[in-house]
Amino acid sequence: MAYYVDRNVKMTWWEKSYLPEIIRGMYITSRHFFLNLFGFIPFLLGQKKERPIFTVYYPEQTVKYPLAYRGRPVLAVNEKGNYNCVACGLCEAACPAYCIDIIPGSNPGKQNELERWPEEFTIDMSICIFCGFCEEACPEEAIFMSDMCEFNMLDRKQMKYNKEQLAVSTEDLKDRIEFTRQMSGKWNYSSSSR
């Protein structure tokens, strides 16, 4: 929403004299200074920490990312230990960066066994742009965006994640799966029957 800043503010005589307003500003900043400087004392006395500092020491502490966060894609592994993926190649087709590489494996007609599975499922993380299109394209709830975003290598070849490295159990992905179901329902996509 557009709004306009009134640049012709009529200041009172008190404000125009400038010095009192400086002192008021310095009162505010030094209040923050002393609150933060001595704010650890109630914390040491066993009370709740009330310093207004909300900065996080990043590598040591992390914040919990929101559910909608798109970290690196992972493959869901169900309770039986099988990949949900059926190697249909829709994610491969949807991928705008062409970072997904699937070699399908299939069952030559045996009953009550897996019909299709990915023989190889490689994602090149150095190419992936974390758009989440693969997750949207997937009809089988097999590929999801996780909250993992910390991965760095000295060698570019190690950036190619194979299906073992990508595997995450559906149990761990429960919240994200629920979230994607909600989102597909909202967008009126074909919601999954399962």
Add this chain to the structure above:
Amino acid sequence: MTDIIVDLIITLVKIGFILAVTVGFFAPILTWVERKQSAIMQDRIGANRADIMGFRALGLFHILADALKMFTKEDFIPDGADKVMHTLSPIIALVPAIITFAVVPFGGQYTLFGKEVSLVISDLDVGLLFVFAIASLATYGYVIAGWSSNNNWSMLGSMRTASQMISYEVAMGLTIIGVLMVYGTMRLTEIGAIQENFFRWGIFLQPVGFFMFFTASIAENKRIPFDNPEAESELVAGYFTEYSGLKFGMFFMAEFIEMVTIAALITLLFFGAWHVPFLGTATLISLFDFLGATGSNIVAMLFHVGVFFAKVTFFIWVQMTIRWTLPRFRYDQIMNLGWKILLPLSLANIVVTGIIILALA
């Protein structure tokens, strides 16, 4: 002969002390204070990453890291720059900042082992004028720095420095005249000694003068609200755009040492120098009479030096708070403040002070 040697040793000790406190302690520690205080004021945590064997010491090791970085950085001189002047200007900027401390007393007079020791390196009878004369020399350093860099932004920065420093020196000098009229002396040790009486502190005698002097001296130091010469958003880094490594560090050190000088001068002229209210030197010495003549004098001396530097630290804190509270003035606003407000006010201050002195006489 021995007298001369003893005097020499005493003076050398005092010089060593001043150098240790300003260059050795305040200048490096202020780089840390600036980061940490700004962080705490803005509800952040601040510098704390540099560590030695897992110890972080509240980020104090950043000082070491900075020094190492500045020593090892390439000393770059741009094409077409005046090499001699480019090298010389940081020195011209830094040296006056240190020299001004030669006449700043950090304690009174004490009798140590039967010898009168005055805690000032050089007790000039024109001490205050000396401070201003030397401080205004630093302008050359900044102007030459911008001029010799062969860079448009540096040039603009140094022009701004020149005009700003000259404008504010006028107001500053006229403000000081009020202080001189009140105390009747230019000798800084005497000004300090007079303020043993709490009701003769400069802040009571020259309240308007204090605010004007503080404003003008911050403007002289070119720190934010008045940092137009180096205005990052307009002039890259102003007059020291083309400086790197230790030369850049010297400009920074000059700025921080000037902060200490300003704090020391304000303490000295307006806030009772090394005195504590209602506790005279004689009372203090008689309190510690049981330590003997020299012992009580040493205690009084340490106490006074501690009080002086505590006050200096407080005024450095105030300067830091101002720097991280206020936004930058526009250039015309700086000139307006200098010429249209501070100059007439300081003239009026002189007149009013004179009338009051005459009326009381």
